Amino acid sequence: MLLLPAARPDDPGHASLAAATGMETDVTETNNPAEDGAAHPDHSDGRTAPELASEELKPGTLLLDGQYEILRFLNSGGFGITYLARDSLDRLAVIKECFPNAICHRVETMVKTRSRKHAAEFETTLQTFVDEARSLSRLAHPSVVGVHQVFEDNGTAYTVMDFIDGPDLHHIIDATEGAFSPAETVVILLHLLRAVEFIHQAGILHRDISPDNILIDPAGKPVLIDFGAASEPMIPGSRILTERLVIKDGYSPQELYLIGAEQTPASDLYALAATFYHVISGAAPPPSQRRLAALAVGAPDPCTPLSRRFGGYPPGFLEAIDAAMRVLQRDRLQSATEWIALVQRGLTR
Ligand SMILES: Nc1ncnc2c1ncn2[C@@H]1O[C@H](COP(=O)(O)OP(=O)(O)O)[C@@H](O)[C@H]1O
Numbered sequence: 111m112l113l114l115p116a117a118r119p120d121d122p123g124h125a126s127l128a129a130a131t132g133m134e135t136d137v138t139e140t141n142n143p144a145e146d147g148a149a150h151p152d153h154s155d156g157r158t159a160p161e162l163a164s165e166e167l168k169p170g171t172l173l174l175d176g177q178y179e180i181l182r183f184l185n186s187g188g189f190g191i192t193y194l195a196r197d198s199l200d201r202l203a204v205i206k207e208c209f210p211n212a213i214c215h216r217v218e219t220m221v222k223t224r225s226r227k228h229a230a231e232f233e234t235t236l237q238t239f240v241d242e243a244r245s246l247s248r249l250a251h252p253s254v255v256g257v258h259q260v261f262e263d264n265g266t267a268y269t270v271m272d273f274i275d276g277p278d279l280h281h282i283i284d285a286t287e288g289a290f291s292p293a294e295t296v297v298i299l300l301h302l303l304r305a306v307e308f309i310h311q312a313g314i315l316h317r318d319i320s321p322d323n324i325l326i327d328p329a330g331k332p333v334l335i336d337f338g339a340a341s342e343p344m345i346p347g348s349r350i351l352t353e354r355l356v357i358k359d360g361y362s363p364q365e366l367y368l369i370g371a372e373q374t375p376a377s378d379l380y381a382l383a384a385t386f387y388h389v390i391s392g393a394a395p396p397p398s399q400r401r402l403a404a405l406a407v408g409a410p411d412p413c414t415p416l417s418r419r420f421g422g423y424p425p426g427f428l429e430a431i432d433a434a435m436r437v438l439q440r441d442r443l444q445s446a447t448e449w450i451a452l453v454q455r456g457l458t459r
Pocket residue numbers: 111184185186187190192204255271272273274275276278322323325335336337338
């Protein structure tokens with residue numbers, strides 16, 4: 111995946127989809143696990159962009175006066191680098207470094223802006239990163255990754271999170287066909303629905319729910335990670351914490367492709383439903399843009415619903431996923447609470 115500011119028309123990753131949809135769109139399309147079935151986004155192994163390889167902190171680097179030691183690089187997105195680290199009590203932790211690589215580079219361990227004209231933008235990015243970490247640290251839920259600390263070092267900022275010792279859902283479903291039984295799928299979805307209900311009630315949208323941002327811990331419990339694109343648009347009067355948009359074909363709802371389009375809890379529900387569409391059917395749904403384009407000209411929806419295609423699920427379970435995945439926001443399930451009630455009704459029938 112790639113993280114980009116919402117409006118960067120000069121960015122090479124930008125392409126207009128106006129032609130495809132007849133709508134004014136501005137899209138950052140990057141990783142496409144949905145269509146090519148590739149194991150992971152280009153940057154997930156952090157090696158496809160040559161300039162990234164030398165930018166990461168080396169194993170053994172100490173942070174915050176030796177309180178943390180970098181053990182190894184995990185991943186690099188456009189705005190941050192993720193590391194596995196050890197704290198002073200010998201516990202593993204995950205540390206995310208604020209590193210907007212379009213405007214900064216590394217000099218030894220220090221992060222510096224590429225030129226003086228980027229200084230103000232870097233300051234804003236840093237402030238946003240710290241504000242986000244503070245807001246995430248208030249979210250305590252068993253299926254939401256715990257954020258424990260944010261600190262400044264090396265001219266940038268770092269967030270410290272729980273280390274979840276397990277694979278991500280993308281790896282699991284990619285490696286194993288039918289990785290989860292219907293009963294397991296129901297349990298995993300319910301955990302995630304409760305996590306999503308919890309963050310929505312706290313006024314936060316995740317905006318990047320996808321199989322690679324869900325880790326499965328050793329007990330089989332799913333944990334939602336990567337709140338790098340999260341925002342707080344639901345609190346009246348609050349500013350949007352970040353302008354970053356993350357678009358993942360197959361998982362992102364169509365409104366995420368539109369600059370300025372309102373995102374609501376139903377946007378996260380679409381992405382969660384698309385994630386489970388992949389878990390259950392073995393393939394991600396077609397990109398929502400293609401579905402929208404079909405709808406606009408009255409053509410059949412290129413996404414085949416799950417309902418009646420798979421056995422072993424409680425009554426209404428597959429229908430609820432289909433309902434959360436409707437193209438237009440207003441046609442979808444509107445809250446995680448409503449979705450949970452539908453699943454539970456099916457379980458008691
Ligand atoms: N808390 C965590 N525990 C274990 N691994 C993690 C954790 N957070 C991130 N990772 C690993 O690092 C990768 C990148 O982290 P993520 O937060 O998704 O950043 P991004 O996708 O923006 O690069 C994840 O896909 C996962 O493999």
